Amino acid sequence: MRHLRTVLLILVAATLAWLVIDASESRAEDSKTPRRLLFFNRSVGFQHSVVKVEDGKPCYAEAILQPICKEHGWVLESTKDGSVFTPENLAKYDAFLFYTQGDLEAESKLDHSPPMTKEGKQALLDAVKGGKGFVGFHCASDTFHSSPKMWTEQAPGHRDPYIDMVGGEFIVHRSQQATTMKVADSKFPGAEKLGDGFKMLEEWYSLKNFADDLHVLLVNETKDMHDDCYQRPPYPATWIRNHGKGRVFYTSMGHREDVWTRPEFQSIVVGGITWAVGDAKADTTPNIKEVTPEAHTMPVQR
Numbered sequence: 389m390r391h392l393r394t395v396l397l398i399l400v401a402a403t404l405a406w407l408v409i410d411a412s413e414s415r416a417e418d419s420k421t422p423r424r425l426l427f428f429n430r431s432v433g434f435q436h437s438v439v440k441v442e443d444g445k446p447c448y449a450e451a452i453l454q455p456i457c458k459e460h461g462w463v464l465e466s467t468k469d470g471s472v473f474t475p476e477n478l479a480k481y482d483a484f485l486f487y488t489q490g491d492l493e494a495e496s497k498l499d500h501s502p503p504m505t506k507e508g509k510q511a512l513l514d515a516v517k518g519g520k521g522f523v524g525f526h527c528a529s530d531t532f533h534s535s536p537k538m539w540t541e542q543a544p545g546h547r548d549p550y551i552d553m554v555g556g557e558f559i560v561h562r563s564q565q566a567t568t569m570k571v572a573d574s575k576f577p578g579a580e581k582l583g584d585g586f587k588m589l590e591e592w593y594s595l596k597n598f599a600d601d602l603h604v605l606l607v608n609e610t611k612d613m614h615d616d617c618y619q620r621p622p623y624p625a626t627w628i629r630n631h632g633k634g635r636v637f638y639t640s641m642g643h644r645e646d647v648w649t650r651p652e653f654q655s656i657v658v659g660g661i662t663w664a665v666g667d668a669k670a671d672t673t674p675n676i677k678e679v680t681p682e683a684h685t686m687p688v689q690r
Contacts, residue, residue: 423483424463424465424481425457425463425465425485425661425665426465426467426483426484427449427464427465427485428484428487428488429449429450429486429487430467430468430469430470430489430501430504431488431496432492432496432498433489434498435489435498435499436643439487441468441499449525449648452649456658462661464485470493470504471502471503473505473508473509474507475511475514478511478515483523483661485523486531487525487642488527488531490530490531492504493505493509513549513550517631517633519634521637521663521664522553522634522637523657523661524637525639525657528554528638529556529557529558529638529640532550533551534548534557534597552599555629556595556599556624557596557597558593558595559687560617561591561592561594563614563615564591564592564644565614565615566589567590567608567618568586568587568609569606569607569625569652570584570606570607571605571606571607572607572675573671575671576628576656576659577658577659577662577663577670578657578659578660578662579659582652585606585609586652588641588647588653590647591643592608592640594617594618594620595624596684598624599676600676601674602624602628602676603628603629603671603675604675604676604679606624606639606656607623607625607679608625609622610622610623616687616689617687619688621680621685624679624683625640626638626641635663635664635666636664637660637664639653639656639660
């Protein structure tokens with residue numbers, strides 16, 4: 389009888405210990421701070437329809453991103469207010485999502501949103517270099533242009549430090565058309581189900597000023613494209629790179645509203661965000677010279 393009582397006491401103690409550990413782990417999980425993302429979508433010269441705010445409702449891109457973020461436990465805050473870029477405020481976020489256009493330090497007649505200050509721009513660059521994530525959509529490469537803005541890859545003059553961070557710069561686009569996005573790294577989070585590539589109708593950017601350390605994820609195939617600015621060898625369209633301690637993801641996709649609903653787009657974007665905030669591993673070995681060896685060959689301006 390005494391032996392049975394001892395066994396029962398041991399079982400009760402073990403059960404209580406397990407419950408305490410389980411409750412502790414549950415509290416730790418519940419108290420885990422979710423990743424905070426700042427979605428900045430200010431436009432100066434041209435505003436895309438996916439970031440246009442009407443009647444106080446969220447823009448189209450935010451409406452697509454919010455449920456995706458909720459599904460992955462991320463908190464998304466959307467703004468066009470450039471004054472939010474201060475070191476103190478940026479410290480609250482894990483990554484910055486940019487769908488921006490033009491010189492963000494300039495006044496905008498499109499939405500009259502407060503501009504980013506010179507100090508605010510530097511705060512962004514410092515934050516990313518210090519370890520924050522950066523995710524650029526489409527016209528994020530049409531932001532803070534180098535000077536002068538020319539078609540030539542290495543235009544004489546100043547290459548903006550923002551462009552250095554992003555890893556590439558918009559030149560121009562022409563008519564929307566369907567072309568192939570060739571997958572260069574099928575092991576990247578979100579690219580596993582894309583196969584060798586996919587075809588998509590989109591407003592494609594012809595790009596220049598590629599960083600030498602790009603790890604290219606998707607290649608813009610050009611052999612079947614028309615219009616002068618695409619008469620060039622294949623070039624990077626989606627990539628990642630390390631910027632100091634920070635992580636940068638950029639995709640040229642995102643102009644058309646229907647692109648935002650495409651599973652291919654959403655899959656690679658989710659992978660990009662997950663990697664940018666540090667919750668996924670990926671190969672960042674520079675591969676631009678291997679997968680797009682003639683990326684720096686520019687189209688002939690007509």
